[in-house]
Structure formats: structure tokens, C-alpha cells
Amino acid sequence: MTDRQIVIPGEIIAENTEALPGENTIKTEGKIIAQKYGLAEISDKLIKVIALSGAYVPRRGNTIIGEVENVLFNGWLIDFGGAEKGFLSLMEVPMYVNKDGLEEVMKIGDMLTAKIWNINKRGTDLSIKSRGLGKIEGGIIVKINPNKVPRVIGKEGSMVNLIKEKTGCNLTVGQNGFVHIKADSLEKELLAKQAVLFIEKNSMNNGLTEDINKWFEENKQ
Amino acid sequence: MTEFKRMDGRKLTEMRPVAAQVGIIPNADGSAMFKSGKTIAYAAVYGPKEHHPRNQRNPKKGTLRCRYNMISFSVNDRIRPGPSRRSTEISKITEWALAPALMLENFPGMVIDVHINIIQADAGTRCAGINAAAMALAHAGLPMNDMISSVSAGKLDKTLVIDLDKAEEDFEEGEGPTDIPVSMTHSGKVTHLQLDGKINKEELKEAINMAKDACEEIYKIQKEALKNVGKLIEGDKK
Numbered sequence: 001m002t003d004r005q006i007v008i009p010g011e012i013i014a015e016n017t018e019a020l021p022g023e024n025t026i027k028t029e030g031k032i033i034a035q036k037y038g039l040a041e042i043s044d045k046l047i048k049v050i051a052l053s054g055a056y057v058p059r060r061g062n063t064i065i066g067e068v069e070n071v072l073f074n075g076w077l078i079d080f081g082g083a084e085k086g087f088l089s090l091m092e093v094p095m096y097v098n099k100d101g102l103e104e105v106m107k108i109g110d111m112l113t114a115k116i117w118n119i120n121k122r123g124t125d126l127s128i129k130s131r132g133l134g135k136i137e138g139g140i141i142v143k144i145n146p147n148k149v150p151r152v153i154g155k156e157g158s159m160v161n162l163i164k165e166k167t168g169c170n171l172t173v174g175q176n177g178f179v180h181i182k183a184d185s186l187e188k189e190l191l192a193k194q195a196v197l198f199i200e201k202n203s204m205n206n207g208l209t210e211d212i213n214k215w216f217e218e219n220k221q
Numbered sequence: 222m223t224e225f226k227r228m229d230g231r232k233l234t235e236m237r238p239v240a241a242q243v244g245i246i247p248n249a250d251g252s253a254m255f256k257s258g259k260t261i262a263y264a265a266v267y268g269p270k271e272h273h274p275r276n277q278r279n280p281k282k283g284t285l286r287c288r289y290n291m292i293s294f295s296v297n298d299r300i301r302p303g304p305s306r307r308s309t310e311i312s313k314i315t316e317w318a319l320a321p322a323l324m325l326e327n328f329p330g331m332v333i334d335v336h337i338n339i340i341q342a343d344a345g346t347r348c349a350g351i352n353a354a355a356m357a358l359a360h361a362g363l364p365m366n367d368m369i370s371s372v373s374a375g376k377l378d379k380t381l382v383i384d385l386d387k388a389e390e391d392f393e394e395g396e397g398p399t400d401i402p403v404s405m406t407h408s409g410k411v412t413h414l415q416l417d418g419k420i421n422k423e424e425l426k427e428a429i430n431m432a433k434d435a436c437e438e439i440y441k442i443q444k445e446a447l448k449n450v451g452k453l454i455e456g457d458k459k
Contacts, residue, residue, distance in 0.1 A: 008447045009322070009359050010367030010407050024364065035324070035366065037359040037447060054362020055250050055269060083269045083331050147362070 003042040006052070007034040013047055022048025056146040056176040058082045058116055058124050063133070065141065065174035066126075068110045071102050078114065081146070081176045084123055088114060092127040111136040113172055113180065132172070139170075139182030142193050144200045146177035151203040152196055159199065159209070166216045167192040194219065225380040228388050236372065236384040236435055239456040241352070241446035243360050251361025253446070255353035258386055259343035264353035265336045266361040272332035283328030287315040287335045289350055295342040311347050318351050318371065318404040318413035324364040333363065344387040345373050351404050351413070356443050360450070368443060369412060370436035371404035374428040376420055381428050383435050401425070403432040407440050 007013055013025065014032045021027040024036040025047055034040060038049040058064070058080075066080030078086040090097055097105055106112060112135045114126040128134045144152065153160050153173055160171050169183040169192040181192045198215055205211060225233070237258030246252035249265035256262075272278045289311040293302045315337065323333070335357065337350040351371040359365060375385040378395030385400055392398045399418025405411045411429070420428070438456065446454040 006448045008368060008444050009365035011444070035364050037362060051362045053251060053360055083271055083328070085271075 005040050005042075006038070007040045007049060008037050009035055013040050013042065013049075017047070019043070019045055019047045022046045024049035024051065051147050053145065053147055055083065056081050058084075058086075058119060059175070060116055060119055062116045062175035063113060063172075064116060064126075064176045065111060065113050065136070065172065065178035065180055066176070068106050068108050068112065071106070071108060073099075073102075076102070076106055078112070078126055080114075080174070081178070082124065086114070086116070086124040086126045088112075088126040088128065092117070092125070092129055094129050106135055111141060111180075113174065136180055139180055140189050140193060142179045142181065142196050144177050144179060144196060146175065148200045148203045149173060149175055149177060151208065152179065152199050154209070159212070162209070162212065163192055163195050166220075167195065171196075191219065225377070225382075227377075227382060229386065233380065233382050234431055234434065236438065236456075237386060239439065239442055240453060241356065241442050242451070242453045243356055243446045244450040249357070249361075251357045251359070251363075253353045253356035253360060255349045255356065257345055257349050257352075257384065259341055260345050260349045261340040262346065262349035262353040263338045263340060264350065264357040266333065266354070266357040266363070267336075268333040268361075269328040269331040269363075270334070272330060278330045280330055281326070283325040283330070284332045285316050285320050285323060285325060285335065286332050287312045287319070287337065287354065289315055289337045289339075289347070291339045291342060291346065295339050311350070314347060314413060314415070315351055315354060319354055319358065319369055321410075321412045322355070322365050322367050322369050322406060323358065324366065327364055333358075333361075342387075344385055344390045345402070347371075348373050348402050348404070352439060352443065356447060359447055367406035367408055367410075368440060369404055369406060370439040370443060371402065371413070372432050372435040372439060373400055373402040374432040374435075375400050376418065376424060376428065381424060381431060383431050401428055401432070403429060403436070405433065405436050407436075409433060 011034050012031050016030050021032050026033050032047050034049050036049050038051040040049050064080045066078040068076050069079040070077040075089040113133045114128050117127040118125040167188050169181050169188050172180040179196050181189045183189045240256040242254045245254050246265045251266040254263050289308050293299050335354050339346045348371040355369040376399035377392050399420050402415050404413035442456050
């Protein structure tokens with residue numbers, strides 16, 4: 001059983017402990033000190049702090065939803081809410097694109113799902129070479145706090161699957177806090193949107209799955 | 222020496238009633254309010270984000286950019302809006318006071334913007350601003366070594382006091398007022414110290430020690446406010 005509590009930067013989480021410092025913590029003289037504002041998870045072996053707020057920090061392998069900000073001569077510039085823009089190269093598009101016809105594939109203002117395949121000094125490189133990635137057509141997009149994304153996805157996707165099942169929508173959750181919802185009717189999409197916002201609002205609760213089940217019973221047409 | 226009486230009847234080491242609230246500006250990445258007596262400061266943090274203009278970018282570590290602003294209605298006589306000589310200086314001071322706590326090396330080439338607005342001023346605005354900004358930075362989820370608390374110590378004639386208000390800053394008897402704003406981390410490292418007036422070495426040391434005790438009290442409020450986002454936390458009334 002792990003213990004959870006909110007900690008602030010510089011706060012001593014544990015003293016004279018054998019546990020190892022995990023994410024966002026540092027160990028000095030046997031004390032484990034938090035380096036970020038967040039939820040501390042304390043177990044015998046590892047102590048880590050899960051961030052509760054803040055801007056999205058891109059990581060390699062993340063799936064993100066972004067907007068085309070500019071069309072360049074060899075690719076697209078994508079804004080996904082991070083500190084830097086992402087670059088989607090022509091090489092990472094799994095189809096033949098005419099050098100003069102980049103705008104025919106995606107133009108400024110289009111939304112797309114992409115994967116971060118590399119982060120280096122020069123910037124963030126995106127790819128749409130896997131299944132389920134590419135330009136988004138139809139549906140609605142909801143913006144949530146990127147730190148709440150793990151709760152919306154749930155353990156091994158349990159929460160997303162629950163929403164999919166209950167509403168009959170197709171959901172894509174970007175790690176940067178954008179959620180794409182698509183269904184055959186607007187009512188279903190709006191219900192799924194409300195469900196996602198409900199999870200964001202109540203993400204701190206224990207037993208969230210029960211709450212969301214109850215919520216669906218109350219809100220089902 | 223006769224017993225010194227403060228104008229508002231506080232004890233020498235007693236602060237004005239403080240209050241704090243975190244998460245007051247929904248659109249910011251992190252935000253906080255800090256209130257000390259009649260002084261109210263709002264702080265909002267945006268970032269880390271792309272640093273513009275590009276030529277000011279630091280490829281080694283991130284940049285902290287503060288903007289201290291007094292709203293035109295914050296004092297009795299309306300002040301001209303916009304940056305002034307005084308506000309530019311306090312902005313820079315705030316940057317220096319906060320930067321040691323932040324782990325800026327994690328954000329090369331990026332900038333973190335801190336906007337501090339003084340809604341109501343009754344002396345000690347830079348301290349209130351730093352307290353609010355420190356909470357807002359933590360709320361924005363930025364990696365930090367420690368929390369920063371700030372308070373102004375002072376000397377009225379020959380008596381050391383803590384947390385001067387405007388009436389005391391204008392005190393003209395004897396040696397007059399001395400104002401010493403101090404910011405420090407929770408572990409007791411001083412990140413910012415200013416001194417305006419006359420004071421000798423021993424008294425300065427004592428004043429800093431008094432500030433240390435007051436900062437401990439402020440730290441408790443900041444901690445409580447961060448643990449209860451959206452709730453107004455008030456200090457105990459004496």
C-alpha cells in the first residue's frame with residue numbers, strides 16, 4: 001500500500017530512510033526532498049513526486065495532438081502546446097507527397113495526431129508513420145490539463161475504454177492534454193466531452209471508476 | 222530604554238495579518254495571491270515557453286523574467302500606469318531573489334514569465350510580490366530546490382521591528398526609519414537583502430534573525446495555501 005500526500009518544493013518527505021529518490025526528488029544526508037509541487041507517492045523502496053500542474057513537457061514516444069502552424073518547403077511546423085514547436089518532415093509521412101503539394105495534404109489550421117520520435121537541441125521531430133496517426137477529420141477536440149492525462153487514460157487504458165463503451169465514441173488522448181472525440185452523432189460526442197471534463201475535475205478522488213460509472217447512470221439520455 | 226509602542230499596536234516581532242491563496246488566475250500555468258495587512262499582490266506564471274526576442278536567449282539555461290507592476294489605483298494618489306524607474310528596479314530584484322531556488326538549467330533557451338501586480342499597496346510590496354511569485358512558480362509545476370519567503374525587517378529610531386507598514390516607513394522621529402527587505406529559502410539561505418537607512422553591524426544581524434523567524438511563519442502559510450488550491454488561507458490572529 002502506498003501513501004499519498006501533497007508536497008511543495010523543498011519539503012522533506014522522509015528522513016533516515018532506505019528508500020530511493022524517484023522522479024522529482026533528491027536525496028541528501030538520508031533525507032528525501034521534493035523538487036516539485038505535486039503528489040508524493042511513498043513506499044518502502046521508492047519515493048516519487050507526481051506533478052499536479054504545469055505546462056506540457058514533451059517526451060520521446062508521446063502521442064500528441066497538434067495544429068499545423070506553418071507549411072514549410074520540406075514539412076510542417078506543428079504547435080502542440082509545448083515550449084517549442086514540433087517539426088513533421090516529409091520523410092515521416094507514409095505516402096507520396098508532391099513537393100509543390102504539401103498544402104493538399106495538410107494546410108495551416110488543420111489538426112493532426114502525431115508521435116514524437118526524437119527530441120534534440122534543434123527541436124522536436126514528429127512522425128505520423130504508425131496506425132491511428134495523421135490528419136484529424138471531423139469530431140471535436142477537448143483541452144484538459146496535461147498532468148491529468150494519465151487519469152483520463154486509466155490503468156492500461158481502462159478509463160478510455162469505459163468512456164468508449166458507454167458513449168460509443170472513438171477517443172484519442174494526446175499526452176499534451178488534447179482529447180479528440182469522434183462519433184456518428186454530436187450528442188454522443190458532447191456526452192463523452194462532459195465525461196472527460198468530469199474526470200479532469202475529479203482526478204484527485206479515490207475510486208474514480210465508481211464515480212464515473214455513477215455519473216454515466218445519472219447523465220444517460 | 223522606554224517601551225516602544227508601534228502605531229497600530231503590534232508587538233515588535235509581530236507581522237501584519239497575512240493571507241494567501243493559490244490558483245486564482247485560471248488561464249495562467251500557475252498563480253497565487255499574497256496579502257499582508259493592506260498590501261495585496263497577485264502573481265501569475267507563464268511558461269516555460271519559447272524565448273523572444275531570440276537574441277536574448279541563453280542556450281545554457283533558462284531565463285526568468287519578472288514584471289512588477291503597481292496598479293494605478295493601488296495607492297491613495299493615482300500613480301501613472303506603466304513601467305517606472307522604481308518598478309523596473311524591483312522587477313530585477315525579484316528575479317534575483319527567486320532565481321536561486323529555480324532549477325533553470327532544465328530549460329535551455331526558454332523563458333519563464335512572472336507577472337506581479339500590486340492591487341493595493343501599504344509598504345512591503347516587493348516582499349508580498351516575491352511571496353506570491355514563489356507560490357505561483359511552485360503551482361506552475363516548475364522544478365525548485367526550495368521555497369522562498371520574504372519579509373521586511375526594520376529599525377524605527379533605535380528599535381528593531383518586523384514588517385513595516387506605510388505609516389511606519391514615514392516615521393520621522395529620532396534616527397528615522399530603516400527598511401531591510403529580506404528574502405530567504407526555507408533552509409535559511411538569504412537570496413535577497415536590501416537596506417535603506419542607517420544600522421550598525423550587530424543590529425543588522427539581529428534584524429536578519431528576526432526576519433528568519435517571520436519567514437518561517439510565512440512559509441507555513443505558503444505551504445498551507447499550496448496544499449489547498451483555491452482556498453483562502455489566513456494566518457492565525459493574535
